[in-house]
Amino acid sequence: MSSIRTRAVRIAVVVSSLGGGGAERVVVDLCRYLRDSGRDVTLITLSGNDPDAYPVPEGIRRERVEIRRLAGSLLDTIRFSLSHLAAMRRKIVSLSPDVVVSFVDQTNVRSILALLGTGIPVIVSERVHPAHNPISHGWKVARRLTYPLADVVTVQTEDGAKWFRRCTRVRRLVIVGNAARSPQDLRAGAAASAFAISRPLILAIGRLTRQKGFDLLLDAFHRSGLMNDGWHLAILGEGAEREALMQQASALGIADVVTLPGYLSDVGPWLRQADLFVLSSRYEGFPNVLMEAMQLGQASISFDCPSGPSELIEDGRNGCLVAPGNVGGLGDAMRRVALDADFRRRLAAEAPKVSERFSPAAIYARWLRLIDMVAVGELRNQDIEYLLKLTDNVIDGAQPNRSSGTGQ
Numbered sequence: 001m002s003s004i005r006t007r008a009v010r011i012a013v014v015v016s017s018l019g020g021g022g023a024e025r026v027v028v029d030l031c032r033y034l035r036d037s038g039r040d041v042t043l044i045t046l047s048g049n050d051p052d053a054y055p056v057p058e059g060i061r062r063e064r065v066e067i068r069r070l071a072g073s074l075l076d077t078i079r080f081s082l083s084h085l086a087a088m089r090r091k092i093v094s095l096s097p098d099v100v101v102s103f104v105d106q107t108n109v110r111s112i113l114a115l116l117g118t119g120i121p122v123i124v125s126e127r128v129h130p131a132h133n134p135i136s137h138g139w140k141v142a143r144r145l146t147y148p149l150a151d152v153v154t155v156q157t158e159d160g161a162k163w164f165r166r167c168t169r170v171r172r173l174v175i176v177g178n179a180a181r182s183p184q185d186l187r188a189g190a191a192a193s194a195f196a197i198s199r200p201l202i203l204a205i206g207r208l209t210r211q212k213g214f215d216l217l218l219d220a221f222h223r224s225g226l227m228n229d230g231w232h233l234a235i236l237g238e239g240a241e242r243e244a245l246m247q248q249a250s251a252l253g254i255a256d257v258v259t260l261p262g263y264l265s266d267v268g269p270w271l272r273q274a275d276l277f278v279l280s281s282r283y284e285g286f287p288n289v290l291m292e293a294m295q296l297g298q299a300s301i302s303f304d305c306p307s308g309p310s311e312l313i314e315d316g317r318n319g320c321l322v323a324p325g326n327v328g329g330l331g332d333a334m335r336r337v338a339l340d341a342d343f344r345r346r347l348a349a350e351a352p353k354v355s356e357r358f359s360p361a362a363i364y365a366r367w368l369r370l371i372d373m374v375a376v377g378e379l380r381n382q383d384i385e386y387l388l389k390l391t392d393n394v395i396d397g398a399q400p401n402r403s404s405g406t407g408q
Helices: 022-036 074-095 105-114 137-149 158-167 183-188 214-224 242-252 268-273 288-295 327-339 341-356 360-375 384-396
Strands: 010-015 040-045 061-064 099-103 122-125 152-155 173-175 201-205 232-236 258-262 276-279 300-303 320-322
Touching: 010 022, 010 074, 010 105, 022 040, 022 099, 022 288, 022 360, 040 074, 074 105, 099 105, 099 360, 105 122, 105 137, 122 360, 152 158, 152 360, 158 173, 201 214, 201 268, 201 288, 214 232, 214 242, 214 327, 242 258, 276 288, 276 327, 288 300, 288 341, 300 327, 320 327, 327 341
Parallel strands: 010 040, 010 099, 040 061, 099 122, 122 152, 152 173, 201 232, 201 276, 232 258, 276 300, 300 320
Antiparallel strands: none
16 A cells, blocks of 8 residues: 655755855755755756855755856857756656755746756755845746746745735745754854954955945945044955955955955854844845844944845834945945944844744744645645735644645
């Protein structure tokens, strides 16, 4: 007598690379949780033999596919794209996964197309607010056409979900925020070698790209006048905007109190020694670094950009929110928090409580329940409100009603 499948046993997770971004960190953490839940997990990257910024946990099978290739013509582009999709299809089908979980827009489109007709369920995860994600027009069209074909689309915030409901035909949609870091992860950098930083210090972290708004931060720091009060600014990260930011700091006359140390694999020591954290992004998906700063007890200020900061910060209680792009307002907030030590301590004392709402146990339980539901075909005829209620019940500890015919 054949047994009825009640959960996903073999899970394939697909991401472009394991570079040093927030999405990649979530991928690694999710794979670790799935492994610890007794699942057979394969992590597939599409960037060949590129080095990893995050180590793959033990017990996770690792597969690499190379999809990058220079095309000299439109015909080459089409031919290479088809061959890449075929390579992805062969690799994934050979693993016989019960479900595939794909991360980030272009990889999501490729995963859906590669698995058409295979019968393998696909969950895709959008990691940046879709209204602000700077992908090309062609990829935007591809996303609109392919995402409705996925078994489920996950987003990180309600704001992102509203965009998909309003602008696409995606209906099987689930909100899954990012998990706070585990206490073990946060302690991991505590024994890092000592280093000297200039204090008092305002800290920012992220890729040096326009999205992160560090040009706005430099302007706000200059306007705040905190340089004259002995404050310094450090921006950790690397990217194409480095030279422009250095030139801007020089033009503003603040270069002597601004440092750009580059990309660091462990930012914990900087977060622990900083006196104030600032997120200046023009847009986000879900700001991991802001949550980590708050977990470590940093008084934090953020633009109320789409999306994520307002789901972490309660203005004036555990941090400060500033209207998106309001450089003057950001400078004023920085000055207030920096010079009012009592206010800064109150914000810092409340900040770590954010982890109660985004605990790893709750967030990854939600992922696991969703993956199992997709693997056994439990979601095919359900609408968005049912999905949201069902996964919310998991976090709350209730046992949701199961669809008929799936078995236990």
